[in-house]
Amino acid sequence: MPSATSNDDLSDSSTGVTVKPVVNAVRILRFLTASGSPERASDIARELSINPSTCFNTLRTLVAEEMLDFDPLSKTYTTGLGLAKLVEHLVTQGQRLDVVRPLMQEFAAAHHVTVTLWRRMGNDRIVLVSSETSPGDLRIDMAIGQRLPVLMGASGRLFAARLGLDAERLRAVFDKVRWARPLRFEDYQRQVADASANGWAVDDGYFSTGILAVAAPVDDRTGAIAYAMSAVTFRGQYADAEVAKLGQSLSKAAAKVGNILF
Structure with missing residues (x-):
């Protein structure tokens, strides 16, 4: 498993302000990109120390925006086509x-x-x-x-x-x-x-x-x-x-x- 990223890594160096939902979304994207394998919501929440309910809602939002893909059979998440297109x-x-x-x-x-x-x-x-x-x-x-x-x-x-x-x-x-x-x-x-x-x-x-x-x-x-x-x-x-x-x-x-x- 890749290590969790600290919220401080995403602080605005000029103001010290972070928007927590954005921080959580970025950390999840980084985690799944580094993992390279499907991950369950509970494992992502535990690894990143995010509240399970918050993590689940963030994951659902990222799926809706096509940044992540969700497999309903295995109930796992992977990086999606939208993220690939953005990087491309x-x-x-x-x-x-x-x-x-x-x-x-x-x-x-x-x-x-x-x-x-x-x-x-x-x-x-x-x-x-x-x-x-x-x-x-x-x-x-x-x-x-x-x-x-x-x-x-x-x-x-x-x-x-x-x-x-x-x-x-x-x-x-x-x-x-x-x-x-x-x-x-x-x-x-x-x-x-x-x-x-x-x-x-x-x-x-x-x-x-x-x-x-x-x-x-x-x-x-x-x-x-x-x-x-x-x-x-x-x-x-x-x-x-x-x-x-x-x-x-x-x-x-x-x-x-x-x-x-x-």
Whole structure:
């Protein structure tokens, strides 16, 4: 039998808060995945120190959501097709990102920039999932997994245009962002409108002093923005007209990325 997982393993490190039914469900999924064999509800409850009634209700819910399968003859539970499909989707997404990387590398080399791919995480954060630098040029390195407020950077202008926030709510989110240099809300609104009209956005040193970033949206099949593809370089490397050409080229590249990812 695999060993039980402590509830502390699933605590939110930033708040210390756990939602116990979610914790129990995750622990059950981990247990059955590690076991690899059918298990009875009573054995699962005992091994994980979960109240038998609570464990049974959680198991029934996971079966209803197709995360687990239930054999009525042996009265045992195993991992279900829904869980397999979920894992398969994640693996496939990672494989697709591998296919995207050469395209990002090609763009980075052609335009002497660092190319980054940001994924939207809910309504308030974006996370860096891929980064490629230009060979032979001075590099701007960014750590994979880095998280930023959704309105931050060139990509933030793109997401802001799609979030459907009115001016008051947008201002409330905007005021929480720490900008590298002063930025008036009215100017930010104008930049968001420009991003919406152009199909690409610019951050000229507001995300990081001395850094210019241009971003284009990567839409899913429904037309919703799922990722933002950014070209990052040092300020002063491109004239305004060249920035516009970079944005147009990036938009075409981002459309290709969308075709691969979705």
